Structure formats: structure tokens, C-alpha cells
Amino acid sequence: MPGPETVVYGGNTPCVEVRIGKRLIILDAGTGITNLGSKLMQEPGPICGDIFITHAHWDHIQGFPFFQPAFREGNSFSLYGEGKGNISFAALIKRTMRHPHFPVPLENLGAALYFTEIEPGDTLELGDGITVQTAANNHPDGGISYRIQYGNKSCCYVTDYEHGSEKAQELLKLCNGTDLLIYDAFFTAAEYPRYQGWGHSTWEEGLALLEAAGAGRLILFHHKPERRDEEMAALEASVISQYPMARAAREGMVISL
Template sequence: MSYNDFEVTFWGVRGSSPTFGPDMREFGGNTSCVQIQIGNRLLIFDAGTGIQTLGRNLLNRKKDIKGHIFITHTHWDHIQGLPFFRPFFHKKNTFQIYGQRKSNLSFSSVIKDIMKYPYSPIRWDNMEADLNFKEIDSEDIIDIGDGITTKSIKTDHPDDCLAYRVDYKNKSCCYITDLEHSKEIDEELKRFVKGTDILIYDSNFTDDEYYGAFDKPNKKGWGHSTWQKGVRLAKEASVGKLVLFHHKLERTDDELLSIESKAKNNYKKTVVAREGMKIHI
């Protein structure tokens, strides 16, 4: 792959919990994990259960692996695949892992503690790869090398969350998951995603679910957005392609196909994320 290539691959597209069933095969049931490959530079966003499949794919390359893993937040569905990411068990591999500090808890301690007794038979010390942690926060800019940069912004979500933007030359991708939207489009968020080629957006709910239509309880305060809000943001920010992501765990293939059709009618450059889907910029 040359440095003219900017490839985005979806390994996990669900939110909250992995889920499987005959009516969920087209879109998949693994939790959040997205790979961005720019030349030889590997960037991974979130480490839900989808990172297991990514790990097997990377090992099939039969090469030493160097990568950057960006965690939006440490809720379980975004980190639960880390103990099972097989490249961590190979000593010649190197990863830089980025995320937020949680008050008096360092980012590294939060990650390592998910593998403590009695929760896991796998300990962090079992990992043989060279693993390094870097704490980041809103508006931090990371120089990946070869002209590739990432920057972050905070989103409204319980216990805090980061969104990320990757820029390389005149190409870009924004990863915006776990976001409680406001009534009006957030101007800071709109500036953050302005003109991006790909906007990956939290569409956990529909407007009816979020606002509580048909006498059902609303989902305000849950820390998630809707596909309708994603469409509006994409229009106002002149986004190239909108990718609806972080699907509600009970959402069936038929429901997601219906959402995709409705979204395309409002913004034709929309697609619903599926496991294994690749997008080239």
C-alpha cells in the first residue's frame, strides 16, 4: 500500500455489547473497532470485540507490527477486545496506546486493571509486545509521522469521551462515537468535522427512540445520538461521506437497511457501517 492510499476498515460496528443472531449477519455484532491504514502507518480506533478479527488479519501479514491505538473512552464495549488482541503476545510488535486519564486514575492503570484477578486469567504482564501508553485530552495533536496527524475533541458522554480526526495531506476521517447531541448542532463539533472526507457517527438511536415517541421512555442522558442528527451535521459541515456507526445492540439487519434507505433519501452520501466494510479515500 502506497502513501497515496487512505483506507478505512470496519471490524466492529455495534455499541454497548456484542450481539449475534441470524437477523444480524449482514451488519455484524462485534463492538467498536475501526482501522485506518495510510501506507505503512497503522491506526486503530477503539478496541471492542472487533479488534480480535483485526488482530488475526494483522498476524496473517507475517510482518512485525507497529501501530497506534486510540481509545475514545474506557467503557467496556470500547476496550473489551484488548486481552484477546493476539499481536500483543508477539515480542517484535510495538504499539502506542492513547487515551484519557480518569480523575485520580492513570489511563494505563485503567487498561491494565481489566486483566487483574479475579476478572481475567490473562495478565497485562503476559503481553510480550512493546506496549506504551500516552495520556491525551481534548485538542491534543499527535504527529504520527509521514505527514499524518490526529487531533481530538471531547464529546458529551457519561465519564467523558474523545472524538478523533485523522488528517493526511488533503484527506481526512473523523471518528465521532458516543456523543449526546444538543438541540442545535454544536458549533465546535461542526468546525472539528468540517469538510472531512469520512464522518463516522454515533447513530445508536433514532429520533423517536431518543425523544421518547409513542409514549415510550426517552433516552436523553444516555450519551448517544441519532442517525437524523448525523445527517444534519453532515449537511451543515459539508462532509464527503457519512457512515452511521455504533448500532444499537438489538438493531436487526432489516432495521438497519431501513435506516440506511431513509438516511440516503436525506443525504445520499450516507452508508450504514458493516463489519468488513472498506472505504478508500
């Protein structure tokens, strides 16, 4: 939640920007995508990118109707995500932008939008030497974790994932040797027993996955909304004392690989 007590570690819901040369990749379309859109609108030329959605829970898609580049003709975006039951991925996104929830239907946006339905376990070749691998999340209504690979550099985006299920082995394979692990650290180990089944993990489990996968850096992500900056700073310091390469995600954080 935004406010004076969350200005450091952030009050937006999930959105991560990845740049590989001229290629733009966006992970999730939470409220953070509104600020990203404003920044992109200041760049010259048409804006093209790939948007990967982990799942269609509100906090991961609620920013898309306010993503300014989607309203401009000449821009184009490819969106990837999972359908649910008999509802396609495209339909899941479209229904967020129709009466009575939003005044502009998705079909009326200026940018060209291309939808690709994917399933956990799929591997996608985006061109320019970029590969995206996927794995299933243990989360209510499901979800997808992503690994973006370019040359010998990689980043894994693992959010809205609860440890301790049969999906753990596939996730471990996905994260094997990755340079950067962005991991769901919603709870602490002490908090977790009260919320088992909510579909979120802990920073302690993030460290365990990092070590098991032989990964590099760890970024704690998807902070508990009630955890204010002061509490986050104390938690981050505790994690760093055990693993100096770990950090808690902050609003506007930039990491180069």
C-alpha cells in the same frame, strides 16, 4: 450482539482499522479488534500500530485482552486515551487484565506497549505526515472524538456522542470539511426523547452535522444492539433517500479515500 440477525451490519463492539501507507491506526478496542488481530497475524514481519481509545466503557476496550498481536514479541503498539480522576489511562487498561477478570496481566504480554495520556483538544503528530486532532464528547464519563488527517484527506470518528450540548461547536470545528464522518447513530429521532442523557445521537443529527461541517460521506455507527439486519436495512434506505452518500456501517466494510 452477534447472531443470525446481525450478520450483515455486525455484532461486534466498536473497532475501526485505518491504513495510511504502511501505517496502522486502530480506533477503539471493542470485540471487533479480535478479528482484526487474527487478520494482522497473517501479515509478514513485526506489527506496529497506534491505538486510539475514545473512552474506557467496556464495549470500547473489551476486545483488547484477546488482541493476538499484543502477545507476540517484536510487535509494538502505542495506545492513546484519557485518564479519569486520579486513575491514569494506562491503569484503566491494565485493570481489565488482572485477577479475577483475566489470567494474563498486561505486563506479561510479548509486544512492547507504550501509553500516552491525552485530553480533548490535543493535537498529535504521528509522523509520516499524519496528524490526529481531538474534541470532547458529550457522554457519561466523557470521551474523545478523533480526526485523522493525511495530506488533503481526513476521517472523523465521532462515536458515543450526544448532540445538543456546549461541546457541539468544538465538534463542528473538528469535522469541518472532512471527507468521511463516522457518526454515532444509536437512536432515531423518534426514539431519542425516551433516552436523552444516555450519551448517544441519531442519524438525523448526523446528517445535520455533515451538512453544517461541509463534510463528504456519512457512515452511521454504533448501532442499537436490538436493531436487527432487517430494521437496519430499512433505516439505511431511508437515510440514503435523503443523502445518497450515507451508509450504515457493516461488518468488514472497506472505504477508500
